[in-house]
Amino acid sequence: MDEVAADGPRKRGRPTRSEREQRREQILDAAVRLFLEHGYGGVSLDRLAAEAKVTKRTIYVYVGDKTAVFTAVVGRLNRDVFADGETTDLEALTSRLVLTLHSDVAVGLHRLVIAEAKQFPELAGSFYAAGPQRYVDALSALLGPSAATGEQLFALLLGEPHRRRLLGLEPAPSPAEAERHASAALAALGLRAT
Template identity: 55%
Template sequence: MPAETPPAGNPARKRGRPTEAERVQRRDDILDAAVRLLLADGFGGVTFDDIGAEARVTKRTIYAHFATRTEVFLAAVERLRERTLALPGDHVTLLDLATAIVTGLHSDEAVGLHRLMISSARDFPELSAAFYADGPERYIAALRERLDPASASAAEALFTLLLGEPHRRRLLGLAPAPTDAQASAHAATTLRLLGLD
């Protein structure tokens, strides 16, 4: 089997069993390549051969991480959620979490994945259900956990307003991703509107 060519900017991969860090990096390289291709060509237009060529790995390497394109897409959604919700420090406030959600879900990657899901929903209904369960439902659950028990029922309304019209404008390509200051202001306004500040 020919040796894999490392992605541009990555050091050459050594022979033998990869370390855990190398496995994580390789998985990220595959997901990065897959997201680029999926956003450019749509869910039905991307094969594992395409992803392998873009990530500069063999198809066998992809299969070591993912069995299907559905798994690749959902792994990208999961990775985005984990990165969005991975807030540093022990004293994360509701505003910190709300700001992270605005920043993460209004990002180019999140908006692209959301557009892709909307365009693919009719042809891939199971994927839509999995996307919702692993995306919006998990963000709402994270908000619910952070809210005072008396306000926990507001989690869905809070999530909805954190996206709101700015997110619709993002989906339609009418606005750029918010700056950190804009994301924080949007989150603060939303919390204030719901009496959660």
């Protein structure tokens, strides 16, 4: 299968860094669409290659096997959470966590993992390591020796609103709603005045 760049047939030669990043994003965008529509088990690398308009070999080179693709999709959410590598402002980080993890994509991926964890246990492990564990670790590092733990704060940042999102009972929060939710979680643990 010939690869096609966004602006026409791909030129010969080594792709630039920008072209490599764009191609990887193209693969991950296609993977999100397919995983959310067909589930993990319903997506083959052949199908992903066709959707992303790349070769199967390109997927292996740029991302890896199907589990690695899924892990990269989950890991890509980290860009929104860890904006510009910023993890020193607890209030900003917690607001971004709520906004990102309550988003349609994150909730869809979470549902997918729950539905397919029994059949694909490695999927659940990679999901947890690439997402929730990283967030708990980042929160723990910021909290330091405080009485609250990263796990406690993370649980409050998801909580019942996240369960309602998983069940499709509520829409994704606005940035202002995410900030209020994060502030309430911090206040509940005595980490911020109400």
